[in-house]
Amino acid sequence: MTAVSISHLHKSYNGKPAVEDLSFDVNPGELLGLIGPNGAGKSTTIKILLDFLKPDSGEVSIFGEPMHETLKNQIGYLPEERGLYKRLKAIDQILYFSSLKGMDPSKAAEKADLLLRQTGMLESKQKKIKDMSKGMGQIIQFIVTVIHDPQLIILDEPFSGLDPVNTEMMKNFISRLRDEGKAIILSTHQMNQVEELCDRVLMINHGREVLYGDLQEIKGDYKEHSVRIDVDGEIGKLEGVIHQKSNKGITELALAPETTPQHILDQLKEKGRTINHFEIKKPSLNDIFLHLAGNNHE
Amino acid sequence: MNKTFLIYKHEFRLAIKRAGYIILTLAVPVLALLAIGIIQLVSSLSETQENQLVHIGYVDEPGLVGEAVDEGYARFIPYNSKEEANQALGTYQISTYFIIPDDYLSSAVLQRYTLENENTTSPAMAGMIKRFLSVNMLSDKISPELMNLVVSPLNMQVNRVTAQGEEAIEQMSFANVLIPGIFSLLLSLSLMFGVIALVNSLGEEKESRLIEVLFSSVSVRQLLIGKLLALGLAGLIQVLFWLISAPLILQLASSLFGGFLSAIEIPSSFILLGTLYFILGYLLFAVLSIGVGAITPTAREGGQLSMIYVMLSFVPLWFATLLFMFPNGAFSVLLTLFPITAPIQNMLRLGVTEIPLWQILLSIGLLVLSIILGLYFSIKIFRIYMLMHGKRPGMKTLIKHFRST
Numbered sequence: 001m002t003a004v005s006i007s008h009l010h011k012s013y014n015g016k017p018a019v020e021d022l023s024f025d026v027n028p029g030e031l032l033g034l035i036g037p038n039g040a041g042k043s044t045t046i047k048i049l050l051d052f053l054k055p056d057s058g059e060v061s062i063f064g065e066p067m068h069e070t071l072k073n074q075i076g077y078l079p080e081e082r083g084l085y086k087r088l089k090a091i092d093q094i095l096y097f098s099s100l101k102g103m104d105p106s107k108a109a110e111k112a113d114l115l116l117r118q119t120g121m122l123e124s125k126q127k128k129i130k131d132m133s134k135g136m137g138q139i140i141q142f143i144v145t146v147i148h149d150p151q152l153i154i155l156d157e158p159f160s161g162l163d164p165v166n167t168e169m170m171k172n173f174i175s176r177l178r179d180e181g182k183a184i185i186l187s188t189h190q191m192n193q194v195e196e197l198c199d200r201v202l203m204i205n206h207g208r209e210v211l212y213g214d215l216q217e218i219k220g221d222y223k224e225h226s227v228r229i230d231v232d233g234e235i236g237k238l239e240g241v242i243h244q245k246s247n248k249g250i251t252e253l254a255l256a257p258e259t260t261p262q263h264i265l266d267q268l269k270e271k272g273r274t275i276n277h278f279e280i281k282k283p284s285l286n287d288i289f290l291h292l293a294g295n296n297h298e
Numbered sequence: 299m300n301k302t303f304l305i306y307k308h309e310f311r312l313a314i315k316r317a318g319y320i321i322l323t324l325a326v327p328v329l330a331l332l333a334i335g336i337i338q339l340v341s342s343l344s345e346t347q348e349n350q351l352v353h354i355g356y357v358d359e360p361g362l363v364g365e366a367v368d369e370g371y372a373r374f375i376p377y378n379s380k381e382e383a384n385q386a387l388g389t390y391q392i393s394t395y396f397i398i399p400d401d402y403l404s405s406a407v408l409q410r411y412t413l414e415n416e417n418t419t420s421p422a423m424a425g426m427i428k429r430f431l432s433v434n435m436l437s438d439k440i441s442p443e444l445m446n447l448v449v450s451p452l453n454m455q456v457n458r459v460t461a462q463g464e465e466a467i468e469q470m471s472f473a474n475v476l477i478p479g480i481f482s483l484l485l486s487l488s489l490m491f492g493v494i495a496l497v498n499s500l501g502e503e504k505e506s507r508l509i510e511v512l513f514s515s516v517s518v519r520q521l522l523i524g525k526l527l528a529l530g531l532a533g534l535i536q537v538l539f540w541l542i543s544a545p546l547i548l549q550l551a552s553s554l555f556g557g558f559l560s561a562i563e564i565p566s567s568f569i570l571l572g573t574l575y576f577i578l579g580y581l582l583f584a585v586l587s588i589g590v591g592a593i594t595p596t597a598r599e600g601g602q603l604s605m606i607y608v609m610l611s612f613v614p615l616w617f618a619t620l621l622f623m624f625p626n627g628a629f630s631v632l633l634t635l636f637p638i639t640a641p642i643q644n645m646l647r648l649g650v651t652e653i654p655l656w657q658i659l660l661s662i663g664l665l666v667l668s669i670i671l672g673l674y675f676s677i678k679i680f681r682i683y684m685l686m687h688g689k690r691p692g693m694k695t696l697i698k699h700f701r702s703t
Contacts (some may be wrong), residue, residue, distance in 0.1 A: 050514055072515055083511035086502075099304050100515035144511070 001064050003028050003152050003183030004049065009058035011044055011207075018044040019207045022058070026185055028151065031178045033194030033201040033215070034187040035285065041207035042187045043080065046154055049185075050077060062152060073102045076150035080157045080187075082137050086130040090121070090140045093129065094147060101148035108147065115143045119169065134161035142170065146177065153177060153184045159193055171197060191285035203289060210292045215285075222288045223280075226254045227261050230277035231268060238267050252281065301516045305524025306531075312499070313532040318491050323536045326484060327543040334551050354426070355383045355395030362398060363434040372426045387413060396427065477544065478568060478649025479618075482642045484540060485576055486615065489583050489641075490608050492533055496525065496587040497604050501597025518681050526584050526673075533580040534573075541569060568648050571658065578665040579641025583607070585672035592680040607638055614643035625651035635661050637668040 004026040011019040019041045026032045034042050047053040049060060051067040062071050084093055091112060098108035116122040119139050129137050138161045146153060155174070159167045174197060178184055188194060194201055194215075201218065203211035211218060229235070230250050240259025245252050253264060261280050268275055283291070313319060352372045356363070357380055375392060377383040383395040396410040408427070410419060419427075432448055440448070503509040512521055586607055587600075594600035614621065614633050621630050625647060633643040634653065640661045647653055 050510075052510065052513055069517055075514060077511065077514035079507045079510045081507040083506060083508040085508065086506070096304075096308055097511065097515065100301060100512070141511075 001028075002026070002061075003030075003063060004185070005059070005061045005064075006045075006049065007059045009045070009048060009060070010056045011048060011053065012056060017207050019048070019055075019204075022204065022207070022209055024202045024209075024212060026152075026183045028183050029178060029181045030200065031174070031184045031186060031198045033198035034185055034204070035189065035191055035194050035201055035289070036204040036210070037189055037289075040189075040204045042189075042204065043156065044207070045204070046077075046156060046185070046187060049154065050075070073148065074151045076145040076148065076153045078141055078145040078153075078155045078158055080160070082129075082134075082141060084129045084137060084141060084144070087128055089126050089128055090116075090132070091125040093140065094143055097144045098147045101150075103148050111147050111149075112143065115147060119143065119173075135163055135166050138162055139166065139170075142173070146173075151182060153182050154187070155184065156187045157189075158186065159188070159190070191289060195285050201285065203285070203292070205289075205292075211288065218288065219282050219285075222283045222291065225257065225259075226252055226281045227264055228252050228277070228279045228281050229264075229268070229275065231273040231275050233273055235268075235273070236271060238264060240264065250277065302520045302524045302527075305516060305521055306527045309499075309525050309528035310531055313495065313528055314535070316495060318495065319532060319536070322487060322491055323539055326540050327547060330543075330547045331550075334547070352426070353392040354430075355386055355392040357383055357395065357397045359398055360400050360402060362402065363431070364438075372430070374430055384411070387411060394423070398431075476649075478572070478645050478647075481537075481540070481572055482615065482645040484537070485579060485642055485645060486612055488533055488536055488576075489579060489611060492529055492580060493583050493587050493604050493608055494601055496529055496584055497591050497594075497600040498597045499525070500588065500591030501594065501600045504591070505596055518677055522588055522673075522677055522680060526581065526588075529584050530577060530580050534577055537573060537576045541573070568645075571648060572645055574662065575641040575644050575665075578662065578669065579611075581669045582637055582641075582665060582672060583611070585669055585676050588676040589672070589679050592676065592683045610638050611642055613639050614646055618646060621646055622650055631657060635664060637661075637665045640665055 002025050004024075006025075007023045009019050009022040010017070022041070022045060024032070034045065036042055044053065048055050049062075049067075060067060063074065065071065088096075094112045094116075095105065095108050098112070099105065103111075112125075113122065116125050119142070121136065121139055121143070124132065124136060127136075129140065132140070138158070142158065145155070158170060158174070162170060171193075174184060174186070178199075186194065186198060198215055200213060201211065201215050202209065228250050235244070235251055238253065240256045240263055241253045242256050243254040255261070255264065261278075265275075265278060353375060354372050355375045355377050357377050363376075375386070377386065377395065380397060383392070383397075386392045387395055394410055394412040394414075396408045398408060399405070402408070410427075429449055433445065436445060436448065500509075503512065516524075587604055590604045591600050594603055617629070617633075620627075621633075621643075624630060630643070630647065633639040634647060634657050636643075644653065644658070644661060
């Protein structure tokens with residue numbers, strides 16, 4: 001069964017559209033990246049999904065049903081900004097929110113200890129949120145989101161405030177949850193995070209779908225005809241290259257339509273150059289977004 | 299477990315752990331005990347002072363006083379001349395002296411001399427001299443009973459009767475007004491702190507986006523009803539604590555001071571109605587605060603807006619004199635029935651007069667109706683504005699949004 005199904009969603013504020021004709025699905029065991037710049041409509045979509053806002057039109061179903069109170073126990077939500085009681089201890093906070101999700105107190109305490117240990121936060125469990133760093137608070141927020149073993153997890157900018165070590169730890173955690181069969185929606189404007197984690201992406205801009213589908217397929221569709229190389233010595237003039245530019249030792253060559261990367265490689269060999277790096281350039285999500293947003297704008 | 303109950307439990311714990319709540323709850327009896335202590339200290343100090351006789355000299359030029367009698371805390375010492383009296387004053391044998399001039403009977407003017415820089419004679423000193431003169435000038439002319447009346451002619455007692463001419467059960471006295479008056483003040487304080495706490499809590503939850511996490515687990519109704527019940531119970535515990543401690547403090551005070559304090563009784567009707575008005579007042583203000591908390595983007599702005607109805611609820615205290623003068627006047631009845639002023643007004647009025655039953659029932663009915671309607675509209679407003687993080691909507695926008703839902 002599909003975890004989330006949204007079709008032809010419309011929502012506007014004071015006549016100004018925030019979400020227009022948006023449709024997408026998320027399946028169990030799948031991580032969907034909801035991406036787009038600030039103000040694209042990501043938060044509005046999430047708020048409609050969680051039933052905080054009513055759509056003007058369109059259908060939303062969670063595990064095959066329209067959203068209702070009991071479904072809330074199967075959802076874990078991590079908001080964009082910290083949603084914790086500042087003057088409450090981390091453990092009290094975790095246990096309170098787990099009780100609101102219908103968890104048994106003794107099981108919740110056991111699971112809280114496990115998650116705190118796994119995230120390296122066990123020693124800080126008696127600390128108040130106001131005495132924690134932003135990153136530590138974000139980890140507690142993450143534990144609050146997943147402690148009740150939700151089947152649908154909605155993460156809004158989950159890496160905000162985390163240092164590289166904790167970002168990596170959080171990424172591993174999220175991947176593991178996906179592998180366990182949870183349906184995950186990861187909303188962010190940091191497209192590089194999505195590239196690393198997501199199976200599929202939904203890119204929105206001005207409330208409309210710009211791109212939706214399998215990440216690898218999308219990247220394949222938008223593959224550029226260029227290579228990036230690093231060689232010892234001068235590259236010199238190469239046949240079939242339309243344009244070349246260098247930055248910090250790496251040279252990017254835009255190839256003519258009939259030229260293959262192999263042909264460039266052969267020419268460099270013939271010239272006797274030592275090749276340190278050779279890469280067929282794939283566009284980043286950011287490049288694709290800029291390309292599509294540019295087209296959209298035109 | 300029911301989610302409303304979980305929220306209620308959590309919010310109740312937060313409410314009673316708040317420093318403001320603990321301080322206010324304990325401060326009232328502690329301050330009362332402190333006040334009793336201070337009064338006792340002051341009275342024991344003045345008693346010590348009173349035990350030390352004041353020596354007052356006098357020169358009786360026309361010989362009106364005759365053989366003087368000591369009066370109370372003063373010892374009156376006769377001197378033959380002003381010079382003698384002056385000498386005694388200069389050597390601190392007396393603290394002051396006065397001269398009864400020859401024309402005293404026609405002029406009634408005395409001259410008093412003192413080493414202190416005094417503009418007027420203190421009432422205590424004047425009282426002692428007056429009594430001394432009355433007693434000594436009239437003792438051989440009138441009976442002791444008449445003498446007592448001359449010295450203290452007025453001890454008036456007011457008795458309340460019914461329209462049928464029978465003595466009313468509840469007699470009006472300062473003692474009867476005191477407790478309702480104090481409780482009205484306490485209710486005002488408690489309401490104000492309760493409102494501030496609720497508006498702050500909602501404001502903080504909105505500002506920190508905690509509200510989003512909560513609503514991903516519970517409904518608006520569950521959250522708000524849980525909060526209301528928790529705050530209501532915290533308020534009730536507070537007032538019960540005061541009500542329980544009041545008789546003990548009164549007992550202690552009356553055993554120490556006696557007098558009018560021993561006459562104070564807290565009528566059961568006041569306890570019942572007072573508690574009911576307290577709960578209803580608390581709930582009404584909590585419901586209004588939810589609406590305010592919903593439409594204001596920050597706790598600070600919410601606090602400022604809530605002061606409008608908090609101040610409005612204090613109107614009975616501002617016009618307390620008018621209430622004491624005309625407890626059944628039109629203005630008094632209006633404040634009794636208007637839901638925002640009803641809780642404080644009726645607590646005050648219960649001490650001054652017997653409120654007609656229809657007014658009590660109508661005011662309670664209006665309060666309950668306001669709470670139900672307030673809760674309905676507050677939940678609706680909260681649903682519309684719970685995620686709002688911008689500017690507070692104007693009345694026009696509010697009505698427009700209301701209609702669209």
